[in-house]
Amino acid sequence: SLSAQVRINEVHYHPASEDIHEKYIELLNTGAAPVNLDGWRFSDGVDFTFTNVSIPAGGFLVVAADLVTFTNLHPTATNVVGNWTGRLSNSDEDIDLDHATGARADSVHYADKGDWAVRQCGPLDHNHRGWLWNAAHDGGGSSLELINPALSNNHGQNWGASLVPNGTPGAPNSILQTNIAPIILD
Secondary structure, eight states, rough: OOOGGGGEEEEEEEEEOOOGGGGGGEEOOOOOEEEEEEEEEEESBBBBESSSEEOOTTTTTEEOOOOOHHHHHHHTOOOOOOOSSSSOSEEEEEEEEEOOOOOOEEEEEEEGGGGGGGEEEEEEEEEEEEEEEOOOTSSSOOOOEEEEESSSSSSSSGEESSSSTOOOTSSOOOOOOOOOOOOOOO
C-alpha cells in the first residue's frame, strides 16, 4: 500500500534556542512512486491537514511549525509545508499521521529518556552521584533522526541525534545506516 511507504523520518522537537517556531517533522516516502497527501493529517502531537502536496519516490516533505522561521533557518530545504497548530513537547510526545480516510498511516512516540537517550553519571551531590538522561536532540542543537528507514520507527534504538546542527530537513539523515545492530525488544 502507498501509505505504508510514508513514514516519520526526522523530528526537531526541542531546538537549542527554545523557539517553538523552529520545530519541524520530516516525512520520507520509501516507495518507488510519489504519494499525494491531500486530506492526510497529523492528528496527535500537532494538528495539521495536508492539501494537494506530494512526496516524490524516495523523497522528503518537511512540515514546519512556522514556514517563515523554517525558511530563514533552512533556505536550501525544498518541499516544505507548514504552520501547524499545537506544539510538540520538549520531552515526550505521540505524533500520529492519518490518511484522509482517518486510518493511521504512521505513529512515533519519542522521548528524551530510555531507549531514546544515554544514561550518564550525574554530578556529585552530597558525596553521591546519581544518573541523568542525556540526548543531544533534547535541546542540545540536534534533531532526532531515524537511523534505518527499512526498520520500524517505533523503537528508540532506531533513532539518534543528528550530527548536523538543527538536523537535515529535506535531505538524507546525517546518521542514516542500512546495516545496524539488531533492535532488542524483550
